[in-house]
Amino acid sequence: MPFFQKLHPFTVLSVAIAIVAVTTAIGNVWVSLAVIVLCLAASAFAGKILKLVALSAAIVLPAFASQLLIHGLASSGSLKLTAEGLSTATALGLRTAVLVVAGLLCALIIDRHQLVAAIDLSKAPPQLGYLVAATLFLLPQLAERQKIIGEAQALRHVHFRRGIVGWFQKARMQAVPLVLSSLEETSKRAPHLAARGFPANTRMSRLRTVPDSRVQRAIRVSALVLALIGPVLILIGLQFGAVA
Amino acid sequence: MSDKTEAQQQSGVDLKLRGFKYAQAKQPILKDLELALRPGTLTVITGSSGSGKSTLGAILAGMLPRPGLDSLDATLVVDGQTVEHTAVSSPRIDTSAWAQHIGFLPQDPGEYLSGIRETVKEELVFSLENRGMPREMMEARLQSVVNQFGIAHLLNRDPAKLSGGQERLVALAALVMNDPQVLVLDEPLAGLDSVVRKAVLKTISSLTMTEKTVVVLVREPIQLSTQADEVFCLTDNTLASGIRTGAPRKVDDAWTKVEAYARPTSEILLSFQTVSVGYGKNSPPIVENFSLDVRAGECVELTGPNGSGKTTLLKSAAGLIVPMRGNLSRNGKVGMLLQNPNDQLFERTVRRDVGYGLPKGRRSASKIEEVLEQLALTDLSDVHPYELPMSKRKLVALAGVLVHEPDILLMDEPEETLDQRDALTLGSAVQTHTDSGGSVLLTVHNAKK
Numbered sequence: 009m010p011f012f013q014k015l016h017p018f019t020v021l022s023v024a025i026a027i028v029a030v031t032t033a034i035g036n037v038w039v040s041l042a043v044i045v046l047c048l049a050a051s052a053f054a055g056k057i058l059k060l061v062a063l064s065a066a067i068v069l070p071a072f073a074s075q076l077l078i079h080g081l082a083s084s085g086s087l088k089l090t091a092e093g094l095s096t097a098t099a100l101g102l103r104t105a106v107l108v109v110a111g112l113l114c115a116l117i118i119d120r121h122q123l124v125a126a127i128d129l130s131k132a133p134p135q136l137g138y139l140v141a142a143t144l145f146l147l148p149q150l151a152e153r154q155k156i157i158g159e160a161q162a163l164r165h166v167h168f169r170r171g172i173v174g175w176f177q178k179a180r181m182q183a184v185p186l187v188l189s190s191l192e193e194t195s196k197r198a199p200h201l202a203a204r205g206f207p208a209n210t211r212m213s214r215l216r217t218v219p220d221s222r223v224q225r226a227i228r229v230s231a232l233v234l235a236l237i238g239p240v241l242i243l244i245g246l247q248f249g250a251v252a
Numbered sequence: 253m254s255d256k257t258e259a260q261q262q263s264g265v266d267l268k269l270r271g272f273k274y275a276q277a278k279q280p281i282l283k284d285l286e287l288a289l290r291p292g293t294l295t296v297i298t299g300s301s302g303s304g305k306s307t308l309g310a311i312l313a314g315m316l317p318r319p320g321l322d323s324l325d326a327t328l329v330v331d332g333q334t335v336e337h338t339a340v341s342s343p344r345i346d347t348s349a350w351a352q353h354i355g356f357l358p359q360d361p362g363e364y365l366s367g368i369r370e371t372v373k374e375e376l377v378f379s380l381e382n383r384g385m386p387r388e389m390m391e392a393r394l395q396s397v398v399n400q401f402g403i404a405h406l407l408n409r410d411p412a413k414l415s416g417g418q419e420r421l422v423a424l425a426a427l428v429m430n431d432p433q434v435l436v437l438d439e440p441l442a443g444l445d446s447v448v449r450k451a452v453l454k455t456i457s458s459l460t461m462t463e464k465t466v467v468v469l470v471r472e473p474i475q476l477s478t479q480a481d482e483v484f485c486l487t488d489n490t491l492a493s494g495i496r497t498g499a500p501r502k503v504d505d506a507w508t509k510v511e512a513y514a515r516p517t518s519e520i521l522l523s524f525q526t527v528s529v530g531y532g533k534n535s536p537p538i539v540e541n542f543s544l545d546v547r548a549g550e551c552v553e554l555t556g557p558n559g560s561g562k563t564t565l566l567k568s569a570a571g572l573i574v575p576m577r578g579n580l581s582r583n584g585k586v587g588m589l590l591q592n593p594n595d596q597l598f599e600r601t602v603r604r605d606v607g608y609g610l611p612k613g614r615r616s617a618s619k620i621e622e623v624l625e626q627l628a629l630t631d632l633s634d635v636h637p638y639e640l641p642m643s644k645r646k647l648v649a650l651a652g653v654l655v656h657e658p659d660i661l662l663m664d665e666p667e668e669t670l671d672q673r674d675a676l677t678l679g680s681a682v683q684t685h686t687d688s689g690g691s692v693l694l695t696v697h698n699a700k701k
Contacts, residue, residue, distance in 0.1 A: 121370040128381070145368045152412065159572050160596045163588050164609035165656055185598045192594070192638060196363045199315040203351035204430065205382030206366065213384050215377045215391070 012054055012117040016220045017126045019228050020118055024110045026231040026238065031106045033239035040102035047109045056116040060109065067108045072101035120144040121216070128212045138207035150190060157185050264465055265289040265312065265354065265434055266329040271339070272304075272311060275321035281307050285491040287484075289434060291463040294456065294479065298470055299486030301643030301671040305469040306359055308486065309436045312467070313356030314345040330354065331433070351379075355432035359439045359642060359669070360592070361423035365411050372414070372422050373407040379430040393429060400458070401425045402451055413531075416591050416665060417443045417558030417697055424452065434465040441470070443591075443668045445557040445697040471643070471671045520583060521691045522546040522569055522660050527578035529561070529568045537576050538564045546660070551682060551692040562695035563591060566662045569693060584659025584690075591664040593642065593649035602640075603633040606651045616655075623655045626684070628677050642669040647677060654681065661685055663694040 012020070031043050051060040075097040124144065127137040158178075166181065168174040265287075272282040281304045289295055299305045310316040317324040317337070324337040330353055335343060358364055369375040376397065377390045385393075398404050403425060406418060414422060420443055427435060440456070441449050457479065459466055468480075484491045524544045530537035538561035546552050554562050567573045568580060570588040590596050599605035606623060610616040624630045627647045632640060637648050646669055653661065666678060682692055 124368070141368045149367060156595050157598075159567075160590065160598075161609070162572065163570060163590075163596070164598075164652060166609045189594070193363075196358075196360070197367065199310075199347060200356075200358065200364045201366060202347045203313065203315070203356070204366065204379040204426075205348040205351075206378070208382040208384070210384050213381055213387060213390070215374055215381065215387060215394070 010054065013119065013122070014219050016218055016224050016228075017118045017123040018130075019224045019231075020114055022228045022231040022235070024114050026235040028107050028110050029235040030238040030242065032103050033242040035099060035103065037099055037102055040099075040106050043106050044102070044109050047113045051113055051116065054117050056113075059116060060112055063112050064105070064109050067112075068101070068105045071104050071108075072097070075101045075104075122218055125214045125216045126218045128214050129218060134208040134210070134212050137212065150186065153190060153193075154182055154186055157182050157189070263331050263433075264291055265331075267312065267326060268328075269311070269324075269326040271323070271325045272307065272317070273323045274307075275318070275323075279489075281489060282311075283489050287491065289465045289467060290481075291433070291465055292460050293465055293481040294460050295465075295467045296470065296480040296483045297467065297486055297491070298472065298483070301471060301669070301674065302641035303486045304489060305471075305486055306438050309356050309358075309438050309467070309469050312434070312436050313354050314347050314350035315356065317342050319344060348382075351430060352432055354434040354436060355427045355430055356436045357424055357427050357438060357440060359442075360594075361420040362592075364423040364426065365419070367412070369411060371407065372403070372409050372411050375411045375422065376426050376429050378426065393431075397425050397429050400428070400455055415559040415563065416668070417445060417448060420444060421448055421452070421558070424455075428455070428459070432464075434467065435459065436467045436469070438469045439471070439669070440468060443558070443665055443697055448558055519548040520545045521548050522583070522586075522693060523579070523581045524565075524569075525579040525581075527565075527568065527580050528576045529564050529573055530576055531564070531573070533576075541578070543578075546691045546693050548659075548689045548691055549686050551686050551694070554693065554695045555697070556695075558697060562697075563664050566664050566693065566695060569660070569662055582660060585657065586660045586662065587653040587656055587658030588662040589646070589650050589653050589664060589666060591668065593645040593669075594638075596649040596652060597637040597645065600636055601634050602629055602637055602648050602651075605637050605648060606633075606655050608652060610655060619655055619657075623651045626654070626681060627651050643671045643674045646670055647674055650678065650681065654685075659690050661690060661692045663692065665695055665697065667696065 027043060031040055048057060048060065051057045076094070079093045079096040079100065124137055124141045127140055128134070161181065168178040168181070266289075267285075267287040269282055269285050269287075271280040271284075273280040285308075287295075297305055297308065307316060311324065311326070312328075316322055319342065323339050324342055325339045326337045328335040328337070330350075335345070337343070365375055366378050369378060373394065374381075377385075377394055380390045380393065398407065401421060401424070403421060406414065406422060409418075411419070411422060420440070424437070424440060427437075437456075440452060444452060456466055456468070486492075522545070524542050526541045526543055528537040528540045528542070530539075542565060544552070554565060556562050564573065566588060568575050569582070570586050571582075572588075597605055598608050603620060603624065606629075607616060607620045610619070621630070624633055627650060629644070629647060629651060632644060632648075637645055640648065646666070650663075650666075661682070667675060670678060686692060
């Protein structure tokens with residue numbers, strides 16, 4: 009079993025929350041950079057580094073560019089790059105990057121089936137498990153349906169051009185059947201899901217086991233305490249430092 | 253009358269249906285029918301596609317009428333408890349609690365599966381999980397049902413990647429896992445190979461031995477008719493009772509005819525040379541070293557058990573999957589009818605759907621009309637495809653394929669969901685296609701004798 013599969017999803021999430029909260033409170037460029045490097049190392053260990061870099065870049069680069077535009081170029085009223093503006097944009101951009109990279113890392117290393125099972129087995133209301141399951145499985149189901157529609161369209165000799173124009177043409181031609189067939193499927197499946205007791209109105213049980221241990225539980229509690237108290241202590245410390 | 257018989261009379265299900273009408277329908281789809289289902293009995297209800305079998309199944313399962321939409325006038329007695337529906341009001345039914353008395357397997361088994369479980373094993377225990385059954389009890393029940401259905405080899409598979417027959421078998425096993433007193437099965441044998449079919453028939457018999465009530469809804473009389481306690485025929489919106497079929501009739505008469513149409517000539521239109529196909533580079537091939545030549549004027553059947561890779565081969569022939577190894581050559585235009593017609597329907601009317609993908613113009617319009625007439629769909633050309641029964645939907649999907657005038661016609665389990673009349677229409681279309689020099693490659697789960 010891969011290392012991250014041995015961890016309870018809540019352990020991974022609580023550690024990530026603690027890291028993001030503390031790093032944001034510290035607001036130090038080097039700490040932020042160190043956390044990002046740590047996340048990249050963890051993703052490399054899980055064999056997901058390329059995905060993490062690509063997804064993070066898609067979100068972080070536009071965000072960083074907008075920070076640069078606001079603080080680095082346009083803050084003084086004239087379009088001039090200043091050291092102060094650049095420093096502010098870098099600090100804010102890296103804070104965003106920590107949040108994005110850590111969040112995406114969680115999404116990549118946590119098995120969605122394990123996460124739903126963990127929620128189902130927790131004391132959370134059963135409706136939460138349903139909500140998370142519906143959200144997490146919607147996109148893969150839509151992707152699968154889109155693939156089937158694409159195949160059926162190819163069989164009907166509907167071909168799309170290459171490039172961005174073709175992409176838009178494909179999106180337009182597939183959107184309507186995708187929505188209609190998804191609605192049809194949902195309406196057909198819903199009564200059977202209800203007949204099978206879903207969503208549950210009592211505490212659920214699961215055949216799937218979610219690995220957990222006393223150590224992991226202790227880590228989770230510590231991480232959540234750190235996420236709550238850490239930023240407060242850091243901010244108080246920074247205040248005292250500024251006064252002194 | 254003995255005490256046991258009295259108890260049996262009180263338990264079970266009694267339905268007295270005066271009328272059922274779908275929302276916005278002008279005429280009732282069911283009317284004036286009575287049904288008494290007793291424990292330990294098997295009832296077979298036959299009827300052509302669109303006769304209202306699935307509607308009857310959904311009424312028994314408490315899924316119809318939809319509140320505020322459909323109109324049901326009926327009295328339903330389940331285990332001594334009476335549920336009264338009138339044309340203007342129906343009590344709201346807790347379908348989850350109801351399903352523990354009456355379980356319903358729909359015609360499309362994919363609708364029964366949750367779509368949110370990673371493995372077949374988890375899908376099977378889905379209902380039990382929702383009821384909070386302890387894991388040890390779930391495992392014991394799972395073991396018993398898995399042995400009963402012989403599906404141990406499927407337990408760790410992804411339910412979304414099963415073949416059509418395997419999906420039906422898993423859905424049936426999931427229904428049995430829920431342990432309802434009454435099981436209503438809509439086309440439980442469709443798409444199953446002979447081995448699995450025997451296992452399901454045996455399971456149905458064993459269910460009745462354990463005092464379960466089984467209702468089977470089928471298009472054509474099946475082997476079960478001989479061992480059924482009662483056989484009904486749903487015709488003219490009502491049940492004609494006591495119709496026994498005697499010896500089971502061959503369901504696939506129309507198809508044996510199709511085979512006779514084969515008139516091979518020398519020209520090869522489709523050729524597989526030691527082809528291996530599968531899904532993804534990292535997965536093992538599903539079919540290895542497959543060789544076959546399909547010639548003009550020829551109709552070739554691919555047979556094999558459920559999950560043996562028949563669909564994969566057809567998809568590779570259609571160009572949807574690139575073979576891992578070997579040579580696959582096509583000498584002509586390819587058209588393919590998918591196993592589930594719903595995957596092939598895109599438009600809001602039959603006519604528009606058939607013309608989907610064709611260039612606009614007079615030639616296309618006349619071609620559409622020609623194909624609609626060929627498949628006896630002209631009267632339905634302005635209907636939404638999703639409003640049609642499955643059998644007709646399959647013909648609509650086929651019309652959408654034929655209108656492109658393929659040389660090589662690929663059909664995945666075409667006889668599944670087709671009723672007798674539509675099967676003959678399809679057989680006639682295949683004959684026309686092979687007569688005009690085209691070739692047909694089709695899959696069936698059982699070889700025709």
